[in-house]
Amino acid sequence: MLERSxxxxxxxxxxxxxxxxxxxxxxxxxxxxxxFTGGRVAQSLDGEWNFCVDLLDTGLRQKxxxxxxxxxxERSEPWDYDPFMGEVVPVPSNWQMLQDKWYFFxxxxxxxxxxxxxxxxxxxxxxxxxxxxxxxxxxxxxxxxGNHLGASTPFFVELTDHVRPGRNWLMLFVDNRRQADRVPMxxxxxxxxGGVYREVSLYRTPQAVIRDMVLSLAPDCxxxxxxxxxxxxxxxxxxxxxxxxxxxxxxxxxxxxxEIAASPRLWSPEDPHLYDVTLTAGADQVRDRVGxxxxxRRGTEILLNGSPIWLRGIAVHEDDRDLGKVxxxxxxxxxxxxxxxxxxxxxxxxHYPHHERAAQLADECGILIWAEIPxxxxxxxxxxxxxADAENQLAELIRRDRNRASVVIWSIGNENADTDARLDFMSxxxxxxxxxxxxxxxxxxxxxxxxxxxxxxxxxxHLDVIGIxxxxxxxxxxxxxxxxxxxxxxxxxxxxxxxxxxxADISPxxxxxxxxxxxxxxxxxxxxxxxxxxxxxxKGMSPWILYDFRTERRQGIYQRGWNRKGLIAADKTTRKAxxxxxxxxxxxxAKETGS
Ligand code: GCB
Numbered sequence: 290m291l292e293r294s295x296x297x298x299x300x301x302x303x304x305x306x307x308x309x310x311x312x313x314x315x316x317x318x319x320x321x322x323x324x325f326t327g328g329r330v331a332q333s334l335d336g337e338w339n340f341c342v343d344l345l346d347t348g349l350r351q352k353x354x355x356x357x358x359x360x361x362x363e364r365s366e367p368w369d370y371d372p373f374m375g376e377v378v379p380v381p382s383n384w385q386m387l388q389d390k391w392y393f394f395x396x397x398x399x400x401x402x403x404x405x406x407x408x409x410x411x412x413x414x415x416x417x418x419x420x421x422x423x424x425x426x427x428x429x430x431x432x433x434x435g436n437h438l439g440a441s442t443p444f445f446v447e448l449t450d451h452v453r454p455g456r457n458w459l460m461l462f463v464d465n466r467r468q469a470d471r472v473p474m475x476x477x478x479x480x481x482x483g484g485v486y487r488e489v490s491l492y493r494t495p496q497a498v499i500r501d502m503v504l505s506l507a508p509d510c511x512x513x514x515x516x517x518x519x520x521x522x523x524x525x526x527x528x529x530x531x532x533x534x535x536x537x538x539x540x541x542x543x544x545x546x547x548e549i550a551a552s553p554r555l556w557s558p559e560d561p562h563l564y565d566v567t568l569t570a571g572a573d574q575v576r577d578r579v580g581x582x583x584x585x586r587r588g589t590e591i592l593l594n595g596s597p598i599w600l601r602g603i604a605v606h607e608d609d610r611d612l613g614k615v616x617x618x619x620x621x622x623x624x625x626x627x628x629x630x631x632x633x634x635x636x637x638x639x640h641y642p643h644h645e646r647a648a649q650l651a652d653e654c655g656i657l658i659w660a661e662i663p664x665x666x667x668x669x670x671x672x673x674x675x676x677a678d679a680e681n682q683l684a685e686l687i688r689r690d691r692n693r694a695s696v697v698i699w700s701i702g703n704e705n706a707d708t709d710a711r712l713d714f715m716s717x718x719x720x721x722x723x724x725x726x727x728x729x730x731x732x733x734x735x736x737x738x739x740x741x742x743x744x745x746x747x748x749x750x751h752l753d754v755i756g757i758x759x760x761x762x763x764x765x766x767x768x769x770x771x772x773x774x775x776x777x778x779x780x781x782x783x784x785x786x787x788x789x790x791x792x793a794d795i796s797p798x799x800x801x802x803x804x805x806x807x808x809x810x811x812x813x814x815x816x817x818x819x820x821x822x823x824x825x826x827x828k829g830m831s832p833w834i835l836y837d838f839r840t841e842r843r844q845g846i847y848q849r850g851w852n853r854k855g856l857i858a859a860d861k862t863t864r865k866a867x868x869x870x871x872x873x874x875x876x877x878x879a880k881e882t883g884s
Pocket of ligand 1 (some may be wrong): 453478640703758788835852854
C-alpha cells in the first residue's frame with residue numbers, strides 16, 4: 290500500500306509522466322520460464338475475475354496494482370477503480386463478446402482475483418496463462434512480476450517467492466493495442482480480440498521440476514527413439530513408454546538425452562497410435578501421449594513414414610460467432626468432424642498458434658497439422674525487438690506442441706514481401722525452428738511474382754515446403770494465369786497451396802449470382818481443383834477456409850464485418866455448395882494418390 294506522501298507524489302506523476310509504462314515492459318516471461326505440464330494436476334483459476342477497461346492506462350499511471358482492499362466507507366481518497374469490488378467477467382473470454390460497448394475496444398484492461406494459498410515450504414508454485422492478447426503484465430500483491438508479448442502462446446510465472454499464506458491478490462493488465470513493432474503488426478484479416486481467452490491455472494511442483502520432455506524417432510530410422518529432458522535440480526530421471534521400454538536417464542547440468550533401441554508402432558492418419566509416456570524425477574512426474582512417425586521431404590515429395598503423401602487439407606481460424614477466440618472441446622470436435630466429412634487428412638491452423646487441445650485431438654483422430662506463428666503481412670523486420678518477439682512465439686509454440694505426431698509442419702509466416710530485411714528475419718526463424726526441432730518440415734505461405742507469373746520468392750530456399758496463397762478467380766481475375774504460373778514454375782521442393790477460395794454470402798442478403806454468390810464460390814472450387822490436380826509438384830492444399838470468420842476490415846454489403854470464404858457459414862452448421870465439391874475432389878485424390 291502506498292504511504293500518504295507517496296500517494297501525493299504518485300497522483301502528480303500519474304497526470305504528467307508519459308514514461309509511466311517503461312517500468313512494466315521487462316519482456317521477461319518467455320519460453321525460458323516454461324515447465325512441462327502434461328499429466329500435472331492444475332488448480333484452475335478460471336471463473337469470475339474483477340474487470341475494468343482502461344483506455345488511458347490510468348491503472349499503470351496511478352499504480353492500481355498497489356491498492357489494498359479497503360471498505361469504501363473507510364477510504365481517505367477517491368478511487369478511480371476498485372480492483373476488489375464491482376464488475377466481473379468470466380475467464381477465459383474475449384471482452385468484445387461480453388458487452389456491445391466493448392466490441393471495438395482496443396487498449397488495456399485489468400483482471401483481478403484473490404488467491405487463497407496454504408503455505409508450502411517444500412514446494413514451488415507456477416502460474417500458467419494459456420493465452421492473453423497481446424501484452425500481459427502480471428502483478429501479485431502489488432509487485433510487478435513481468436510481462437509477456439504475443440497473443441496466442443502460453444506463459445508461466447513462478448510465484449513461489451512472492452506468495453504469502455492466506456489471501457493474495459493477482460492482477461493482470463492485458464493490452465491488445467495494435468502496434469508497429471508487434472507480431473502481427475497493425476493490419477490483419479482477422480478480428481483483434483482482446484483479453485484472457487484461454488485457461489489460467491496454478492501448478493504446484495516439488496523443488497526439482499521437469500521443465501521439458503521431448504520424444505521422437507531418431508532421424509531417418511524406425512528402430513530408435515530419442516528422448517531429451519530438462520529437469521531443474523535433478524541428476525537422473527526414469528522414462529517409461531508404456532508397452533515399449535523403461536529406461537534410467539542421467540542428466541548433466543539439468544539436461545539428459547538418450548537414444549533408445551525400440552521399434553514403435555507408427556503413427557499415421559490411418560492408425561493414429563499413441564503411447565502413454567511417464568517421466569519421473571525425484572518427487573516430480575509428468576505424462577504425455579506420444580505418437581512416433583517420420584515426416585520428410587525428398588525432391589518434390591512429402592513422405593510420411595517413407596511413403597509419399599498428398600495433403601488434403603482445409604484452413605481454419607480460431608473464431609466463434611458467440612465466443613470469439615475462446616475454444617471449446619465441442620468446437621474442436623465439430624471442426625475435426627467437418628474435416629473428416631471433407632475427406633481431409635490435413636489442416637492448417639491459421640494464422641497463429643491455436644489452443645493446444647487442437648493438436649492433441651488431431652493426434653487422436655489422425656489429422657496432419659500445419660501450425661504457424663503470426664508473422665503476417667507487414668512486420669517491422671529490421672527491428673531486433675520484433676524479431677525477439679517472433680522468435681519467442683515460435684519457441685513457445687514448438688515447446689508446447691513438439692510431442693504431437695500430428696504436427697508435421699511449422700510455418701514461419703504468411704504473405705510477406707520479399708525484402709532483404711524479411712529474408713534475414715525469416716531465414717533466421719527457419720534456422721531457429723530447425724535447431725529446436727529437426728523432426729518436422731518448415732514452411733511459409735509465400736507469394737507468386739505476378740509480373741513474371743512464376744513462383745519466385747528468395748525465402749523458398751530456406752523452406753522444406755513452399756506454401757502458396759493464390760486467389761485466381763477472386764482477387765486475381767484472370768483465372769488462366771494460374772495455369773501459366775503452373776507451367777512457368779519448376780520448384781525443386783513440394784508446393785502446398787496454403788490458400789485459395791472465394792467469398793459466398795448465403796444469408797438472405799446474399800446475391801444469387803456473380804461475386805459473393807454461392808454459385809460463384811462453387812465454380813472457383815471446381816476450376817481450382819481441376820487446375821491444381823494437374824501440377825505434379827503440388828503436394829497438397831488447404832483452401833481458405835472452413836468457417837466464415839469475423840474481421841474488422843471487411844465491411845462490404847455482403848461481408849458486414851465477416852470474411853465469407855468459409856465452406857460453412859458462421860453458424861458452423863450450414864454448408865455451402867463448394868463444401869461438397871471439395872469433398873468429392875478429395876475422395877478422388879485419396880484414390881488416385883493412395884494416401
Ligand atoms: C490471404 C490471407 C488471409 C486472408 C485471405 C482473404 O491471403 O492470408 O489471412 O483472410 O487472404 O480472404 O483475403
